[in-house]
Amino acid sequence: MGLIFIIISISIVWVASLWKIFFSHSKPTFLNEGTPLHTKNVLLVVAHPDDESMFFSPTINYLTSKGHNLYLPCLSIGNADGMGSSRKDELYRACVVHKIQLQQVNVLDHPELQDGFGKVWNHGLVARIIEEEVYSHVIDVIITFDSYGVSGHCNHGDVHYGVRKFLHDSSPGNIEAWELVSINIMRKYIGLFDIWMSNLDVMQHPSGVMHCLLNEHPLKSFRAMAKHSSQWVWH
Numbered sequence: 001m002g003l004i005f006i007i008i009s010i011s012i013v014w015v016a017s018l019w020k021i022f023f024s025h026s027k028p029t030f031l032n033e034g035t036p037l038h039t040k041n042v043l044l045v046v047a048h049p050d051d052e053s054m055f056f057s058p059t060i061n062y063l064t065s066k067g068h069n070l071y072l073p074c075l076s077i078g079n080a081d082g083m084g085s086s087r088k089d090e091l092y093r094a095c096v097v098h099k100i101q102l103q104q105v106n107v108l109d110h111p112e113l114q115d116g117f118g119k120v121w122n123h124g125l126v127a128r129i130i131e132e133e134v135y136s137h138v139i140d141v142i143i144t145f146d147s148y149g150v151s152g153h154c155n156h157g158d159v160h161y162g163v164r165k166f167l168h169d170s171s172p173g174n175i176e177a178w179e180l181v182s183i184n185i186m187r188k189y190i191g192l193f194d195i196w197m198s199n200l201d202v203m204q205h206p207s208g209v210m211h212c213l214l215n216e217h218p219l220k221s222f223r224a225m226a227k228h229s230s231q232w233v234w235h
Contacts, residue, residue: 040068042069042139044060045075045163047074048087051074052095057224058216059143059180059213070100072105073130075126077115087231094228112125124165126158127163142163143180145182149182150180
């Protein structure tokens, strides 16, 4: 009897989570609407090929659907396992799925910015690269990792601190900056049920300080991640 009650309860919460995701009337106001008067140039800064699809896919789907101009600097080719060339090509193919203009994708292979858990990146160098991107594309908004970097990869954290250094030292002062909030491992793997905790996080902050972007195109996200075939491995 107890098991049946648990199954029914989980099923009810699962259905309610689906309803919340697909039929909720609350719409995000992140960066306003992408109308001609509000379209913005957005710089999404990642560390490795596949970061864009694995971590930022809902953000990309939202930005492109609202008509914002998305620029994607990837600060390394992800050559930790010697597959950098393949991973770079995979990134371009994923960007086609995401509808990011390929001329707005910049994949770097700097000797001081190499992929690896033991590779510490110079925050000043990252800041200079960000500065060049910002002024080249007249950027209004920067989006990147938070200090933990979702997965805890040190390169993700270095990107975060490089962006912070740019904002502190060189930013013209009119640039918005947003970070992807890392969550604990339990929340990462409970799927639909996390929608309630994410919304609670948003409600606990002043309006406009935190946003919860639902992935309205999960199949597109899957197709984009599938382009990173070299990363579909079991460790």
